Amino acid sequence: MSEKPTTFWEKIGKIDYRWLYALSLIFTIIPIIQPLGLPIQVSEGTIGYFNAIDKLKPGSVVAVSFGASLALLDEQEAQYLATWKMLFQRELKVIFYCTYADSPLIIQKHLGSVVKPENYGKKYGVDYVVLPYAPLGEAGEASFAQNIRGVYPNDIYGTPLDQIPMMKNINDQSAIDLVIFMYTSCTDVEWPIRQWVVPYKKPVIVATLGCCGPMAVPYYPTQIQGFLSGSGMGTEIEIVSKNPGPGAMMSDAKNLGILPFILFFILGNISYLGRRFVTKEVKK
Amino acid sequence: MSQLVRKQIPLVICSVLGILMILSYFTPFEVFAQFKGIATNWVVIISAVTVAMGLVYMTNAQIKMYQRNRTPLQLAYVLTTYFFFFAFLISGLAYPGDINSREYQWWFQNIYGNVGATVYAVMFFTLASSAYRTFVVSSIEAVALLLGGMLYTLRQIPLFQVYISWIVPLGEWVLLVPNTAGGRGAVVAAALAALVVGIRTLWGKEVTLEVAS
Numbered sequence: 315m316s317e318k319p320t321t322f323w324e325k326i327g328k329i330d331y332r333w334l335y336a337l338s339l340i341f342t343i344i345p346i347i348q349p350l351g352l353p354i355q356v357s358e359g360t361i362g363y364f365n366a367i368d369k370l371k372p373g374s375v376v377a378v379s380f381g382a383s384l385a386l387l388d389e390q391e392a393q394y395l396a397t398w399k400m401l402f403q404r405e406l407k408v409i410f411y412c413t414y415a416d417s418p419l420i421i422q423k424h425l426g427s428v429v430k431p432e433n434y435g436k437k438y439g440v441d442y443v444v445l446p447y448a449p450l451g452e453a454g455e456a457s458f459a460q461n462i463r464g465v466y467p468n469d470i471y472g473t474p475l476d477q478i479p480m481m482k483n484i485n486d487q488s489a490i491d492l493v494i495f496m497y498t499s500c501t502d503v504e505w506p507i508r509q510w511v512v513p514y515k516k517p518v519i520v521a522t523l524g525c526c527g528p529m530a531v532p533y534y535p536t537q538i539q540g541f542l543s544g545s546g547m548g549t550e551i552e553i554v555s556k557n558p559g560p561g562a563m564m565s566d567a568k569n570l571g572i573l574p575f576i577l578f579f580i581l582g583n584i585s586y587l588g589r590r591f592v593t594k595e596v597k598k
Numbered sequence: 599m600s601q602l603v604r605k606q607i608p609l610v611i612c613s614v615l616g617i618l619m620i621l622s623y624f625t626p627f628e629v630f631a632q633f634k635g636i637a638t639n640w641v642v643i644i645s646a647v648t649v650a651m652g653l654v655y656m657t658n659a660q661i662k663m664y665q666r667n668r669t670p671l672q673l674a675y676v677l678t679t680y681f682f683f684f685a686f687l688i689s690g691l692a693y694p695g696d697i698n699s700r701e702y703q704w705w706f707q708n709i710y711g712n713v714g715a716t717v718y719a720v721m722f723f724t725l726a727s728s729a730y731r732t733f734v735v736s737s738i739e740a741v742a743l744l745l746g747g748m749l750y751t752l753r754q755i756p757l758f759q760v761y762i763s764w765i766v767p768l769g770e771w772v773l774l775v776p777n778t779a780g781g782r783g784a785v786v787a788a789a790l791a792a793l794v795v796g797i798r799t800l801w802g803k804e805v806t807l808e809v810a811s
Binding site: 329331334335338350352353354355357358383384385386387388418419422423448449450451453454456457460461464465504513524527528529531532534544546547565566568569570572574575576578579581582583586587 | 623631634635637638639641642645646648649697698703706707710711713714715717718722723726727729730731733734735736748750751752753754755756757759760766770773774777778781782785
């Protein structure tokens with residue numbers, strides 16, 4: 315059992331964690347009940363992401379490497395939904411290929427009941443196609459770029475790609491005009507760079523978790539044209555593309571939810587500095 | 599196993615495949631490009647097989663854990679694992695539409711999705727309490743990490759964007775300049791290290807290969 319804190323500095327460094335948990339919960343719930351609706355500033359990576367899609371010519375083919383995890387969906391769903399809407403609002407051909415086991419069910423739910431491509435005048439097999447889950451990894455990305463049918467002979471419904479009108483002249487990377495790489499494992503950002511950018515000079519944009527953003531940034535804007543990281547940039551892309559979605563609520567919840575964290579963070583450091591410089595309990 | 603089976607044969611396979619992949623990248627010959635296509639397809643197939651292997655390893659681990667700890671609680675853990683495994687398997691195969699069936703979707707959305715999201719949400723509390731305890735400015739590196747991390751985090755939160763507006767350009771600068779500079783240095787260093795390890799592996803001199811054999 316730990317000793318009871320004696321000095322002021324020790325006491326503020328050993329506050330019961332449950333206060334932190336309780337405050338975090340309360341501060342997260344408040345904006346959900348009473349939205350703050352604060353304005354959001356759009357960052358450079360988001361603008362790059364938007365422009366990469368926006369400048370595509372009508373009829374361009376976009377390959378979406380969709381590696382979404384259901385467990386992490388809250389962090390990225392705003393990015394996904396805004397991207398789908400952007401793609402369907404334009405005259406583009408879209409190939410969604412699933413690289414994570416959860417992805418087929420998520421994309422089917424999104425396109426089935428949330429975004430609904432038919433509302434944008436898009437038809438399955440003509441304007442977009444969904445390919446099933448295959449455990450691609452980096453080698454699979456390379457294989458897909460070289461021969462799509464070698465990895466995915468059929469679409470998600472079991473229809474051979476040769477029988478899908480949109481896929482008639484799409485066999486490999488040469489038909490792809492933009493790659494959107496969506497992933498949840500930070501180092502995976504290197505996969506499209508090694509397999510799409512370096513050998514084929516294809517433009518790539520990426521969407522990932524908030525914690526993975528700093529690992530994607532070193533490749534911007536030379537190798538990747540734009541990036542989204544976390545729900546914050548998910549909200550930004552909703553704003554830039556004028557497609558409101560779940561990101562606004564997420565950003566609102568984060569507004570106050572972070573405050574108890576910062577408070578305890580400061581208290582922890584005051585405690586450390588006090589014990590080090592005032593009571594000299596801690597040595598460097 | 600003999601040294602030939604444990605070391606020499608895997609080394610030859612590794613070296614030959616590695617050299618062929620290098621040739622496919624740096625030469626214009628179609629035959630190497632075709633080989634690359636076949637080899638990368640094999641990787642996808644092998645990856646799919648490893649999913650099934652996971653079930654074998656999981657069963658092995660469950661049996662061993664129960665053998666070590668023969669208690670009703672441990673048995674409950676084992677049975678729970680298999681209950682959910684078979685529940686997902688059956689709901690994914692027994693109904694029309696397979697994984698697109700309403701039954702499978704129910705399990706997926708309401709059990710798998712919520713459990714996964716809860717696990718990640720609970721991490722917030724773990725991270726917050728551990729940051730409170732340990733993320734202190736005890737060194738210059740810790741101060742740099744603290745400042746960079748806080749600026750990156752706070753820059754994304756509208757409350758701070760509105761009331762501390764200078765945090766936006768500063769956070770953006772930290773992300774795009776020092777982070778990019780350091781990140782690119784790390785990437786180049788890692789790439790050079792990977793090159794060295796690759797050459798050593800192809801040459802059969804990599805230490806890990808020696809240890810494994």
